[in-house]
Amino acid sequence: MVDINIVVAKEKLTAKGFLDIAISPELDLFFEIEKLKKEKNAVILAHYYQEADIQDVADYIGDSLGLAQQAEKTKADMIVFAGVHFMAETAKILNPEKKVVLPDLKAGCSLADSAPGYLFKAFRDKHPDHIVISYINCSAEVKALSDIICTSSNAEKIVESIPPGQKIIFAPDRNLGAYLVKKTGRDMLLWDGACMVHEIFSLEKITKLKIRHPNAKLIAHPECEEPILRLADFIGSTTALLKYSQSNASQEFIVATEAGILHQMQLASPGKTFIPAPPDNSCACNDCPHMKLNTLEKLYLCMKYEEPELIMDEALRTAARRPIERMLEISAQYGL
Ligand code: 13P
Ligand code: SF4
Numbered sequence: 001m002v003d004i005n006i007v008v009a010k011e012k013l014t015a016k017g018f019l020d021i022a023i024s025p026e027l028d029l030f031f032e033i034e035k036l037k038k039e040k041n042a043v044i045l046a047h048y049y050q051e052a053d054i055q056d057v058a059d060y061i062g063d064s065l066g067l068a069q070q071a072e073k074t075k076a077d078m079i080v081f082a083g084v085h086f087m088a089e090t091a092k093i094l095n096p097e098k099k100v101v102l103p104d105l106k107a108g109c110s111l112a113d114s115a116p117g118y119l120f121k122a123f124r125d126k127h128p129d130h131i132v133i134s135y136i137n138c139s140a141e142v143k144a145l146s147d148i149i150c151t152s153s154n155a156e157k158i159v160e161s162i163p164p165g166q167k168i169i170f171a172p173d174r175n176l177g178a179y180l181v182k183k184t185g186r187d188m189l190l191w192d193g194a195c196m197v198h199e200i201f202s203l204e205k206i207t208k209l210k211i212r213h214p215n216a217k218l219i220a221h222p223e224c225e226e227p228i229l230r231l232a233d234f235i236g237s238t239t240a241l242l243k244y245s246q247s248n249a250s251q252e253f254i255v256a257t258e259a260g261i262l263h264q265m266q267l268a269s270p271g272k273t274f275i276p277a278p279p280d281n282s283c284a285c286n287d288c289p290h291m292k293l294n295t296l297e298k299l300y301l302c303m304k305y306e307e308p309e310l311i312m313d314e315a316l317r318t319a320a321r322r323p324i325e326r327m328l329e330i331s332a333q334y335g336l
Helices: 004-016 029-040 052-057 064-073 085-094 117-126 140-144 155-160 174-184 203-212 226-231 238-247 259-268 296-305 314-333
Strands: 042-047 060-062 078-082 099-101 130-135 148-150 167-171 217-220 252-256 273-276
Touching (some): 029 042, 029 052, 029 296, 042 064, 052 259, 052 296, 064 078, 064 314, 078 296, 085 099, 117 167, 130 155, 140 314, 148 314, 155 314, 167 174, 203 252, 238 252, 252 259
Parallel strands (some): 078 099, 130 148, 130 167, 217 252
16 A cells, blocks of 8 residues: 555655655654664764754764765665765665665755766866866766766875876866875866865955964865965865864864864864854855755654655666775775
8 A cells, every 4th residue: 555645755855855744843853763763774874064963863974985985885774865965876876776865855066066967078078088086076977977986085095096197187176186286296187166165265264263273273174275275284084174183182173164074073072172264254154055955854754754765877877886986995905
């Protein structure tokens, strides 16, 4: 018999990308989510940029590499992906037999959107003698057009794994690309894309903040623009920033990445002070609007009704898998 709730849920999903179903405010969502995890043998994988409540119910919280690695090895029947679309898509590419659900199908990524598949194909076709390294923040179409994927945790090692003299295209993030050119000395052809969150930081406000907090370390994600990176005491992926904030003796940190990471930093080092790097806008907000489309309510609903589900074209999935596997193999060789 067809479950009427699932039918209604699917209808409600169509226009919005998430289940718009009223939930009683008296429902203990933390308890319900734990119950659903057991009932459905589900695992919740969450990115550091998710709201604190989602991080608190997640089974694993990590950066893009850690999340892909967890997705690859999970024994769960259902992967509940609290992140953005390209991350859930990566989990599905690695797990065709598993159900992958996400709280909001429309949680996209400005960086991934900056490289539409058809334009990227034309660009790649113009440079047939180049190897293509793509940052994981891209669509499955772009992944399928790439030779190897990287994340900010392994990008340097991936670039260095390409034989010297081999020409390289790096896409889609121009800031991470420029940072890698500087770090590795490889002259790569860069796609002109960027992340709206990491390009918003104000150099002027950060400089002033550093003067007011002379002992604070400025830590920055490599998706930030070059003037911010030049000022930074440490540059790394979200996981690397978190580890640095734990191991470094400094008691104060100015954090130039999405503000969601501060939750784990504060939990790991309760005595330390973490200041979000100020953006160049009037609302003083450096939240990722895509990541923050996910809420605890939507997470609960997607687990309960198993919608929205990530569905992929099989030929595209297979083509996008190989460059991700190459990345995972190289990462394993380096113990990343
Ligand atoms: P990492 O978590 O891999 O550092 O990437 C940051 C990011 O912008 C994810 O969207
Ligand atoms: Fe995309 Fe930037 Fe948001 Fe990450 S923080 S999901 S790169 S828009």
